[in-house]
Amino acid sequence: MNTQSSTQGAVKERLAAVRQVMQQEGVSALLVPSADPHLSEYLPGYWQGREWLSGFHGSVGTLIVTADFAGLWVDSRYWEQAEKELAGSSIDLMKLQPGKPGALDWLAEQTPEAGVVAVDGEVMALASARQLEERLQARNARLLTTRDLLGQVWLERPSLPQSPVYQHLPPEATVSRSEKLEQLRAVMRERNADWHFIATLDDIAWLFNLRGSDVSYNPVFVAFALISTSQATLYVAPGKLDAALRQVLEADGIAVRDYADIHRGLSEVPAGSNLLLDPARVTRGLIDSLPGDVRWVEGLNPTTLAKSKKSTEDLLHIRNAMEQDGAALCEFFAWLEAAQGRETITELTIDEQLSAARARRPGFVSLSFSTIAAFNANGAMPHYRATEASHSRIEGNGLLLIDSGGQYLGGTTDITRMVPVGTPSLEQKQDCTRVLKGVIALSAARFPRGILSPMLDAIARAPIWAGHVDYGHGTGHGVGYFMNVHEGPQVIAYQALAAPQTAMQAGMITSIEPGTYRPGHWGVRIENLVFNREAGRSEFGDFLEFETLTLCPIDTRCLLPELLSAQELGWLNGYHQQVRERLSPLLSGAALQWLHERTAALSI
Incomplete structure (x- = not known):
């Protein structure tokens, strides 16, 4: 069988x-x-x-x-x-x-x-x-x-994860947990809340400056947090915190209880208290443990918005992580280009070689998601994953889509690039160029501070729609700081609810990743991460713009330059100049040569 x-x-x-x-x-x-x-x-x-x-x-x-x-x-x-x-x-x-x-x-x-x-x-x-x-x-x-x-x-159900918890320390941790708790309590006071319950793992890890490996690719650990105006309790399984870390937390006023005690902890919230919770981020079974006379103050977890706005100090570490990630990618792509036609390469080989290149970089902790290496028809599945039982060899003619990312102590990366294999067809190049036009359109946009992020989606889609083409997924997701690669509250997707919490604010990091998918044939996606920065003020209010953080050449051999406008060509050449200047000091030999070849200026 x-x-x-x-x-x-x-x-x-x-x-x-x-x-x-x-x-x-x-x-x-x-x-x-x-x-x-x-x-x-x-x-x-x-x-x-x-x-x-x-x-x-x-x-x-x-x-x-x-x-x-x-x-x-x-x-x-x-x-x-x-x-x-x-x-x-x-x-x-x-x-x-x-x-x-x-x-x-x-x-x-x-x-x-x-x-x-x-x-x-x-x-x-x-x-x-x-x-x-x-x-x-x-x-x-x-x-x-x-x-x-x-x-x-489910008789053979796996056990709960038992990986140890560790601290996210300075200099990468730029704000202490005590300061974060005080900022949180200030928001609680504004909302007239005596208590706050957090179940989301990224919020907990960020708030307490702790990290773990209980969830693949996300540096988080399984826990709950219950916080009042005077105390904080972290619910985590026994054995996951060593004695030294427990002492550090206790010194910061944080009690530690067993993960399994959360229902009892919620039942002990004092009668008549006001408890802040996010109804979209806590589950029914947990909330049923609260006493009936506890009043709910419903709203977005304050930590969700706080952690989405990276500070100037955070950005210094993030830019460094992007440079290290970009250098790893250059080394990988130089190897790939030299190896094509000389040795057997499969989608699994791509994952192995790229992961190894990242692992050699300082500050690297893990991948930020499972690498997608998808050749031709496999690329038409946006979340394709090669397995030992089912994968393709990289040979012949076509397009190789590589979507990958890393977790570094100073940041989280996520990038998608297209690689030509043999000779891509005219139609494939048209799709790549059209998708790049979508990336450029949104990357170059300016927009009012506070605009609801789903509204930006059409900017990236417009050049793609112009060719009677569309794609089913969103254009962008928020990204954490050595945290989840998918992080809210902002999301650039017309399918998403344009709720008040999706408002774009300075300091947010978001992906821009339009695509085109032709089932049974090929898929195209190009992705960069961008940072919301101040773009000036006028009588119409404050405006924001994007700074592109991702540093890696966009392979022009997949493009039809004659389809790019002068402005689009200028954006691409300017981006490649920045990539070359910032990555050159980190590279040598074949990787440096590859970088210079792939960032050469284009002209029509």
């Missing part, structure tokens, strides 16, 4: 076991989100129940199981991958599209009268639970959040 058939068989057995438990419990539908109690993007194995039950390995997706139906909702980034992985599993691929019903909409419409929808409340956001519960009540149905049905059949 081949691997795919074996997986399909396992999925069918698991679905049958789940349906048996659902029947015993009187449950009409089981909702399995891709989530943990911290609503993380990347999940420790203990909470990867949706992947275990469905056999789909993408990082995002929502599974619904009923007695006679199973469906997985995913957005366009995962359609091709999901179609392959769900084939023969009896699970339907449900394509998420703007304006069309999602998983919760389906449940609200399809749950029978007086039916019961079950979900593990520990992993469902409070805001989502409220929304679904209200719609189910309209059908005289109800939401059950107190039972983990999946846990009853």
